Amino acid sequence: MAERVGLLVFSDGSVLQGKGLGASREGVGELVFNTSMTGYQEALTDPSYAGQVLVFSYPLIGNYGISAQALESRQCWVNGVIVSEAAAHPFHYESTNTLDAFLQAENVPGIAGLDTRALVHKIRAGGVKPVSLDVVDASEVKMRTKQLLAIAKNFDYSAINFVEKVCVPNTTTFIPEQADKTVVLVDCGAKTSIARNLVERNCTVHQVPYNTSAKDILALKPDGVMFSNGPGDPEQLHTTVSACKELLGQLPIFGICLGHQILGQALGGKTFKLKFGHRGSNHAVQDVNTGKVMLTAQNHGYAVHKIPAIADEWLVNCLDGTNEGLTCDKYDAFSVQFHPEANPGPYDANSLFDKFLEKI
Amino acid sequence: MTRNKRQFDYSGTQACQALKEEGIFVVLANSNPATIQTDLGTADEVYLEPLTPDTIKQIVLKEKPDSVLPTLSGQTGLNLAVALKEFFVEQGVRVIGTSVKTIELAEDREQFRNLMLALGEPVPPSQRVKTLDEMKAACEKIGLPVLLRPDFCLGGEGTLFLTNMDDLKEKGEYCFRISGTHQVLVEKSVYGTAELEYEVIRDANDNCITICSMENMDPVGVHTGESIVVAPAQTLSDDDHQKLRSSAIRIVRALGVQGACNIQFAMDQKTGQYWIIEVNPRASRSSALASKATGYPIARVAAKIALGYHLTEIQNRITGSTAAFEPALDYVVLKIPRWPFDKLGLNEPIGTSMKSTGEAMAIGKNFEEAMTKAVRSLDMKSTNVLDNPSYVATEKRLFHLIDQLKIKPIEEVQSATMINPWFLHKLKNLSATRTGLVDFAALQEMPAVFNMVDTCAGEFEAKTPYYYSTQFATRNESYPSKRKKIVILGAGPIRIGQGIEFDYCTVKAIQALRENGFETIVVNNNPETVSTDFDVSDKLYFEPLTVKDVQRIIQNESPIEGVLVQFGGQTALNLAAPLQALGNTIMGTTVDDLDRAGDRKQFKELMDSLLIPTVKSAVCRSKEEALQVAHTLQFPLLLRPSFVLGGRAMYVVKNLLELEHRIEESLMISDGKPVILDEFLEDAIELDVDCLGDGHRCFVAGILEQIEEAGIHSGDSACVLPAQRLQPHILDRVRLYAERIVTTLKVKGFCNIQMAVKNDDIIVIEVNPRASRTIPFVSKAIGLPLAKMAALIQADALTLENISIPQSHHVAVKACVFPFKRFPMVDPLLNAEMKSTGESMAFGHGFAEAYLKALNAAGQQFGPSVMVGDCGKHTEKIRTAFATAKIQCVDDYHQAAFVVSTATGEPNSALRRQCVRDGKSCITSYFAAVILAECLAENPAFNLIALSEVHPDEDANPSDNENG
Numbered sequence A: 001m002a003e004r005v006g007l008l009v010f011s012d013g014s015v016l017q018g019k020g021l022g023a024s025r026e027g028v029g030e031l032v033f034n035t036s037m038t039g040y041q042e043a044l045t046d047p048s049y050a051g052q053v054l055v056f057s058y059p060l061i062g063n064y065g066i067s068a069q070a071l072e073s074r075q076c077w078v079n080g081v082i083v084s085e086a087a088a089h090p091f092h093y094e095s096t097n098t099l100d101a102f103l104q105a106e107n108v109p110g111i112a113g114l115d116t117r118a119l120v121h122k123i124r125a126g127g128v129k130p131v132s133l134d135v136v137d138a139s140e141v142k143m144r145t146k147q148l149l150a151i152a153k154n155f156d157y158s159a160i161n162f163v164e165k166v167c168v169p170n171t172t173t174f175i176p177e178q179a180d181k182t183v184v185l186v187d188c189g190a191k192t193s194i195a196r197n198l199v200e201r202n203c204t205v206h207q208v209p210y211n212t213s214a215k216d217i218l219a220l221k222p223d224g225v226m227f228s229n230g231p232g233d234p235e236q237l238h239t240t241v242s243a244c245k246e247l248l249g250q251l252p253i254f255g256i257c258l259g260h261q262i263l264g265q266a267l268g269g270k271t272f273k274l275k276f277g278h279r280g281s282n283h284a285v286q287d288v289n290t291g292k293v294m295l296t297a298q299n300h301g302y303a304v305h306k307i308p309a310i311a312d313e314w315l316v317n318c319l320d321g322t323n324e325g326l327t328c329d330k331y332d333a334f335s336v337q338f339h340p341e342a343n344p345g346p347y348d349a350n351s352l353f354d355k356f357l358e359k360i
Numbered sequence B: 001m002t003r004n005k006r007q008f009d010y011s012g013t014q015a016c017q018a019l020k021e022e023g024i025f026v027v028l029a030n031s032n033p034a035t036i037q038t039d040l041g042t043a044d045e046v047y048l049e050p051l052t053p054d055t056i057k058q059i060v061l062k063e064k065p066d067s068v069l070p071t072l073s074g075q076t077g078l079n080l081a082v083a084l085k086e087f088f089v090e091q092g093v094r095v096i097g098t099s100v101k102t103i104e105l106a107e108d109r110e111q112f113r114n115l116m117l118a119l120g121e122p123v124p125p126s127q128r129v130k131t132l133d134e135m136k137a138a139c140e141k142i143g144l145p146v147l148l149r150p151d152f153c154l155g156g157e158g159t160l161f162l163t164n165m166d167d168l169k170e171k172g173e174y175c176f177r178i179s180g181t182h183q184v185l186v187e188k189s190v191y192g193t194a195e196l197e198y199e200v201i202r203d204a205n206d207n208c209i210t211i212c213s214m215e216n217m218d219p220v221g222v223h224t225g226e227s228i229v230v231a232p233a234q235t236l237s238d239d240d241h242q243k244l245r246s247s248a249i250r251i252v253r254a255l256g257v258q259g260a261c262n263i264q265f266a267m268d269q270k271t272g273q274y275w276i277i278e279v280n281p282r283a284s285r286s287s288a289l290a291s292k293a294t295g296y297p298i299a300r301v302a303a304k305i306a307l308g309y310h311l312t313e314i315q316n317r318i319t320g321s322t323a324a325f326e327p328a329l330d331y332v333v334l335k336i337p338r339w340p341f342d343k344l345g346l347n348e349p350i351g352t353s354m355k356s357t358g359e360a361m362a363i364g365k366n367f368e369e370a371m372t373k374a375v376r377s378l379d380m381k382s383t384n385v386l387d388n389p390s391y392v393a394t395e396k397r398l399f400h401l402i403d404q405l406k407i408k409p410i411e412e413v414q415s416a417t418m419i420n421p422w423f424l425h426k427l428k429n430l431s432a433t434r435t436g437l438v439d440f441a442a443l444q445e446m447p448a449v450f451n452m453v454d455t456c457a458g459e460f461e462a463k464t465p466y467y468y469s470t471q472f473a474t475r476n477e478s479y480p481s482k483r484k485k486i487v488i489l490g491a492g493p494i495r496i497g498q499g500i501e502f503d504y505c506t507v508k509a510i511q512a513l514r515e516n517g518f519e520t521i522v523v524n525n526n527p528e529t530v531s532t533d534f535d536v537s538d539k540l541y542f543e544p545l546t547v548k549d550v551q552r553i554i555q556n557e558s559p560i561e562g563v564l565v566q567f568g569g570q571t572a573l574n575l576a577a578p579l580q581a582l583g584n585t586i587m588g589t590t591v592d593d594l595d596r597a598g599d600r601k602q603f604k605e606l607m608d609s610l611l612i613p614t615v616k617s618a619v620c621r622s623k624e625e626a627l628q629v630a631h632t633l634q635f636p637l638l639l640r641p642s643f644v645l646g647g648r649a650m651y652v653v654k655n656l657l658e659l660e661h662r663i664e665e666s667l668m669i670s671d672g673k674p675v676i677l678d679e680f681l682e683d684a685i686e687l688d689v690d691c692l693g694d695g696h697r698c699f700v701a702g703i704l705e706q707i708e709e710a711g712i713h714s715g716d717s718a719c720v721l722p723a724q725r726l727q728p729h730i731l732d733r734v735r736l737y738a739e740r741i742v743t744t745l746k747v748k749g750f751c752n753i754q755m756a757v758k759n760d761d762i763i764v765i766e767v768n769p770r771a772s773r774t775i776p777f778v779s780k781a782i783g784l785p786l787a788k789m790a791a792l793i794q795a796d797a798l799t800l801e802n803i804s805i806p807q808s809h810h811v812a813v814k815a816c817v818f819p820f821k822r823f824p825m826v827d828p829l830l831n832a833e834m835k836s837t838g839e840s841m842a843f844g845h846g847f848a849e850a851y852l853k854a855l856n857a858a859g860q861q862f863g864p865s866v867m868v869g870d871c872g873k874h875t876e877k878i879r880t881a882f883a884t885a886k887i888q889c890v891d892d893y894h895q896a897a898f899v900v901s902t903a904t905g906e907p908n909s910a911l912r913r914q915c916v917r918d919g920k921s922c923i924t925s926y927f928a929a930v931i932l933a934e935c936l937a938e939n940p941a942f943n944l945i946a947l948s949e950v951h952p953d954e955d956a957n958p959s960d961n962e963n964g
Helices: A038-043 A100-106 A116-127 A140-154 A162-166 A194-201 A214-221 A238-247 A257-264 A351-359 B008-020 B054-063 B074-083 B085-091 B102-109 B109-119 B132-142 B165-178 B238-255 B287-293 B298-304 B367-377 B397-404 B410-417 B421-431 B439-443 B499-514 B547-557 B569-573 B576-581 B591-598 B600-609 B623-632 B656-670 B728-744 B775-782 B786-796 B847-857 B872-884 B908-918 B924-938 B960-962
Strands: A004-010 A017-024 A027-034 A050-057 A079-080 A109-112 A132-135 A172-174 A180-186 A203-209 A225-226 A253-256 A271-286 A293-305 A310-318 A323-328 A332-335 B027-029 B045-047 B126-129 B146-149 B161-162 B184-188 B194-202 B210-218 B229-233 B261-266 B272-281 B333-337 B358-364 B450-453 B466-470 B485-489 B519-524 B538-541 B562-564 B617-620 B638-641 B650-655 B675-679 B685-694 B699-710 B717-719 B748-757 B761-768 B812-815 B838-844 B864-868 B898-900 B919-924
Touching: A004 A109, A004 A140, A017 A079, A017 A100, A017 A132, A027 A079, A027 A116, A027 A271, A027 A293, A038 A050, A050 A116, A050 A203, A079 A132, A100 A109, A100 B109, A109 A132, A116 A271, A116 B184, A132 A140, A132 A351, A172 A194, A172 B045, A180 A194, A180 A238, A194 A203, A203 B519, A214 A238, A225 A238, A225 A257, A225 A351, A238 A253, A238 A257, A253 B728, A257 A271, A257 A293, A257 A323, A257 A332, A257 B439, A293 A323, A323 B421, A332 A351, A332 B617, B008 B287, B008 B298, B027 B054, B027 B685, B045 B054, B054 B085, B074 B085, B074 B102, B102 B109, B102 B238, B102 B623, B109 B126, B109 B184, B109 B238, B126 B717, B132 B146, B132 B184, B161 B165, B165 B184, B165 B908, B194 B238, B194 B287, B210 B238, B229 B466, B238 B261, B238 B272, B261 B287, B261 B298, B287 B333, B287 B358, B333 B367, B358 B367, B358 B466, B358 B538, B367 B421, B367 B761, B397 B410, B397 B421, B397 B499, B410 B421, B421 B699, B439 B656, B466 B547, B485 B499, B485 B547, B499 B786, B519 B547, B547 B576, B562 B786, B576 B591, B576 B617, B591 B761, B600 B617, B617 B623, B623 B656, B623 B675, B638 B656, B650 B656, B656 B699, B685 B728, B699 B728, B699 B775, B699 B924, B717 B847, B728 B748, B728 B761, B748 B786, B775 B786, B775 B812, B812 B847, B847 B924, B864 B872, B872 B924, B908 B919, B919 B924
Parallel strands: A027 A050, A050 A079, A079 A109, A180 A203, A180 A225, A225 A253, A253 A332, B027 B045, B466 B538, B485 B519, B485 B562, B519 B538, B864 B898, B898 B919
Antiparallel strands: A004 A017, A004 A132, A017 A109, A027 A132, A172 A203, A271 A293, A271 A310, A310 A323, A323 A332, B126 B184, B146 B161, B146 B184, B194 B210, B194 B261, B210 B229, B229 B333, B261 B272, B333 B358, B450 B466, B617 B675, B638 B650, B638 B675, B685 B699, B685 B748, B699 B717, B717 B812, B748 B761, B812 B838
């Protein structure tokens, strides 16, 4: 079999070649990086990565294979994967596959053998930029490069409604063995760990599509509402923000990541796009009242600012001072920019689910 | 407070700096002179005194400190804190950092076990026992195999693996004997499971973070200090990793640690089940490794936490944010231990106790790259495994596995070694090219660039001047500055004959050059050292010390002023000629003159021309030649390879038969260079003369008189400054010879000359134109920063005009620390091959006080009774000496407080090994025995002597004067 070439083309015209990985197909998206040293499979299946091409800064990816336990949604959502080295011989008792085979099965193109640290620097210096990639035969490189450049140039991340693509099409309900409370999880691209954390705390979870109205949500008679993580530009989600606004004061609300940005907007705040986002497992956030620090899992390209007077800034990022959490006592609502459900990432903030349970 | 463990100079020094930054007056107690922390300047006051509870009490009473910080200096600090806890309370001295209560909780296995059970954290089933019968019952209940763990022991010392009830009595008795509390824990063995470690930091605000995960390639059963270790952990899923991380944090919180803590886990990688196997609430070898692997200054942060700062209030000087973050790595770190088996003539299996003397660390983009760089960094003569084709864990198993994987299936190797197949696949990748160390070296030929260790995987802009080379990156991140740059070569892993004293010299050189405006660029690969702290130099390259690796760095930094090779022991000096051949400037003494000293033939011609007597000797390159030239010399002969440090493969042979027996090993070690046969001067006094030269002048800094007689390696001999047994006219002639040699060789920098004196005869044995292992000792004894001066001379920033030795009224003695306790099969008889792994230093108002204190600090104890065994023709003289000193000579071993035995062969060797096993002091040299008797006869008082008392004018430092 001929050597498969992984071709990466930037919208600025620069081109990199590596070894083909995963599916031989074209992919296009915003190039982002994640600095976690573990958790590649959870990241690949995190719906928040829809529309993005993901670079792992840790050079050895795939060491412990692929397992049924590490899926964060029903499929892979990234549009492309770039690694330094993809493990050919993973070993783990839960592993059933290699990274390469998994990406092939998921129909996701990838490239191995690139200098991922150099890519991280490029993103850090120039901000996130569209790229396209393909896994091709060596003879096709020249021809495909031109086509891929056009594809990359035409890509506009903020113009696409990814949430619509990744959320559940219809309400899905999870019932614990012993149901104490009911929570509606508004799915903007939720990781399965969110519903799992709620079910583990004896909550019946109705996972509803992102554009479900406040009336329909209330009709499910929940004790509290959660807004999930998800991809894309938060300022596009008018219906979800309106629903959230309507629910304020009627029920306790907990937002995660995109859900934080939705609550922030519902309370009158704004969001803005970060130069290259926060994606990793080592971001410290500090409680502005107690000075205490949690290490958190992060995956976001936008952040909340101009927090309205009705809410309080609760948590800030220790590295760049951006907002990481807010509370609104008046409406019994709170939200965080990071991922208390972890997977991947540290469990430090897992108790936020308990905090939510106390409210409902 | 700290002690003789090599890795703690890094943590102690970092802690001193962190405390001094806050305006705190730091008093440091440590008996190891070869440390940066025991320099006035690092600490405000230094006590080179034995680290006993009594000494610490005296220091506290004299200095009246507000607080004591015991957790940045290893196990000794912890033990002292526990022993003195009531005294500290009485004196109103606070223990800062992790509390004594926490230390006791973590150290007492039963209390710790109960805490773990309360937290729901799994520990292997265990039971504490006080008698052999209890031990037997416990073993039966728990089921073999078990580990026998004595309480309060350092580095897994004494932990034994019991697989067979027949061994219970012998192993059990040993454990009871060495246990601090005469109690032993019998613990279910998790042998063969994966071993993982986490470095955790917690502050008083309960903020708790993990700095680094580390995975041992060798499964449980091989002590982590003996294992090949990678960072971060490679085979853990995110779920596994977060489970262990959360567990580590829960434990550290429950213990109430304030500072750094190391937690070791075992994990069954067939099920994901884990157990906590050890917790160390202090700076450790692993925290040094984690610190260098990540760039996170663990000791510095721990010291700030001890002062009450929260992580969010401590600045991360790399990214400008706070210390409250967890490093993200975008490279693989690999550590390989360095063992002394070659020097001790052993090929022992490695296991649950620490036998290695040092370690090399390497950084690469993948496992294979890190591994090949680490192997190069070991600076081993041979990785030949023909003599040991076995799966049993030994020093050379790694190379054996790589060879085996060429032909054997992974499954077979895995079931024999229990090593995770992920690692075996990686080793198999290496086996594709390896036919010896040569092929590992071949990988060096590929182009490489330098990447930065920045703690954040490139996410933020960082300014760490800390680099590693990689062939798997495209961007070079190490830009040369326009400043005047000097490359300083470090010494690599610590081994017998090349200890921490060379790192001391390296660091002093860096300091002097920085103070004088040079940009200092350091190349080293030893994670346990001060020189590999990235903020000690202007730039640190964590790289192997081979010609090609160093040349790549020089090319990247070019133009440079030159390379300093005199500080990093023989490892660095050996690179002088090949680096010069590549067109580089070697600073200081020229390569030709280095050769004139190092090459036997040229050396002999030089001494003859200077009319200086030398040992009659001959050189050979083959066995036949050796037997032939031996006829021209008089036995006994000293046999040694040229260009090898620390007396490796050095033997005294009494006749042709013995020569024939030993010559082959020496030839092999010598690696193409000739082997030397010296006539050997019996019962002579040996001298180590440490000098500096500036190209024209000679400064004799110290004439060290060795206590043990010639024939015992100078590195194993105690020594005293000033000399005690030599007449003034002898000392004058020693100085004269030294001056002639130093000026003729146009030495610029160091020159160490070994001489032997018998009656009125002086002969020169050897000339080493580099830093010697006695430089830190002499510097502290005379109060001049010799290594700083040597560096400045080589950089043409200092001359020796008007330098003289400051007045001192004290006598300084250096004694040696030996690793025999870890090698029960080795005869502790001192001979021409160096065996010591550390040293202690003490001052006294007279010789007897200094000598006895130094021996105490080295762990030697002498009671009122001695057993004088076979000492050949000296037996009676030694008995008489002790009798005169009113030390009772007894014939019963058990009644004797200590033993003297100097004759070779059995049963003398067995007697000495018995002493090692029982922890009884054993004198193995005639001179040392007689001198000890004289000192004991004098029965001097022990005075507490601060370093500032010895050198009240230390501030008059020529390196500082030069620039101002």
